[in-house]
């Protein structure tokens with residue numbers, strides 16, 4: 001997915017705030033009528049921020065005001081065989097720029113591999129979590145898929161985000177009324193990267209997944225070069241002008257465009 005989507009792989013460590021996450025799980029064997037079931041119970045994760053290098057100001061990774069915002073609809077978010085619980089437990093992997101799903105040769109069911117390729121899929125939450133809640137409202141709902149754990153083929157084309165009116169337009173339901181990060185994507189640039197980061201495109205194109213939007217984003221990205229048919233579009237870079245029209249206070253600001261009336 002490369003640097004255009006904020007991937008830092010292979011680049012030097014920067015001064016700044018780093019985070020360590022810790023969680024634990026317990027296995028219980030329950031025997032009933034000559035059958036043993038192993039049940040896994042998992043606690044929510046804890047995290048600790050620390051400074052690296054010359055950093056002295058805390059820059060917390062926080063785009064969701066509280067994990068409990070998710071519990072409004074989920075009893076608690078539990079994934080990967082019950083081994084991860086609550087949003088904080090997802091972030092060490094799912095907030096890393098450019099993280100990809102499994103290659104499709106991992107699919108357990110061979111029939112998928114020829115007909116159902118996953119192109120343009122990342123499991124990073126700026127994309128995947130928005131997309132899977134946009135669900136059936138996506139332009140490409142019937143084709144978007146994530147190759148997941150154990151080679152499973154996951155689609156979310158029947159998900160309906162149950163907030164009315166406007167469905168997934170309710171940004172603050174997840175982000176929280178005190179969070180402002182959803183109103184404008186933050187910079188994900190590394191000091192020594194060689195191409196500009198497309199902070200807006202990765203977020204906005206998650207729910208707005210039409211080719212019209214892609215074209216709109218491209219003409220508003222200075223220096224954008226189309227890598228050609230069949231190429232992975234995220235490899236191409238350029239400086240985004242989105243903030244001029246969609247930034248805070250602008251005529252079509254993110255906040256105004258997603259107001260629920």
Ligand code: HEC
Nearest residue numbers: 064069070072073074077087132159160161162163173174
């Ligand atoms: C307004 C309701 C609502 C809120 C708030 C919400 N979700 Fe969901 N979520 C849903 C619905 C509906 C589905 C689809 C049905 C299902 O799989 O449970 C879903 C599905 C999911 C899935 C896919 C589950 C799977 O089995 O593949 C994940 C992961 C998820 N949500 C995580 C989160 C996280 C993390 C948050 C908080 C940042 C959150 N959700 C907030 C309604 C919500």
Ligand code: HEC
Nearest residue numbers: 077079084085086089090093101102123146147148149154
């Ligand atoms: C240790 C890293 C890690 C953690 C922690 C983690 N995930 Fe994942 N997750 C992945 C990877 C990697 C994939 C892509 C599929 C693969 O490679 O197995 C994935 C795939 C997914 C998928 C796609 C569907 C599927 O079934 O695979 C969903 C949904 C998901 N994760 C949700 C979550 C949620 C919610 C949490 C926190 C409660 C979480 N993950 C914690 C690494 C992680």
Ligand code: HEC
Nearest residue numbers: 063095125126129133169171174181182184185186203258
């Ligand atoms: C289902 C829950 C959910 C909903 C609804 C949701 N978001 Fe998000 N959003 C997330 C999560 C989770 C992240 C990534 C958090 C992380 O990486 O720590 C995120 C990240 C973002 C970011 C990146 C912030 C940054 O500075 O990098 C922006 C911008 C954003 N969302 C905008 C929106 C907008 C606009 C809407 C409404 C139209 C919206 N979100 C609705 C869950 C949600």
Ligand code: HEC
Nearest residue numbers: 130134166167168169203204206207208246252254257258
């Ligand atoms: C979680 C899903 C989600 C995310 C993320 C999201 N949007 Fe939206 N947006 C919607 C929905 C739903 C609507 C209302 C339905 C529609 O017009 O498609 C909407 C409407 C809009 C509109 C009004 C369009 C019209 O024709 O009235 C604009 C402009 C817009 N969004 C811009 C953005 C920008 C810029 C971003 C990135 C910062 C973004 N959106 C991120 C879901 C999202």
Ligand code: HEC
Nearest residue numbers: 200201204208213217218220221240241242244245246252
């Ligand atoms: C010169 C002003 C301008 C710039 C710069 C701009 N946009 Fe827009 N954008 C608009 C207008 C006008 C609309 C249509 C809004 C409406 O329908 O009310 C729009 C609509 C959108 C929508 C909603 C599309 C839909 O599905 O209805 C998204 C998402 C969006 N822009 C993202 C972006 C991104 C990402 C960038 C930067 C790469 C960007 N825009 C740069 C003016 C701009």
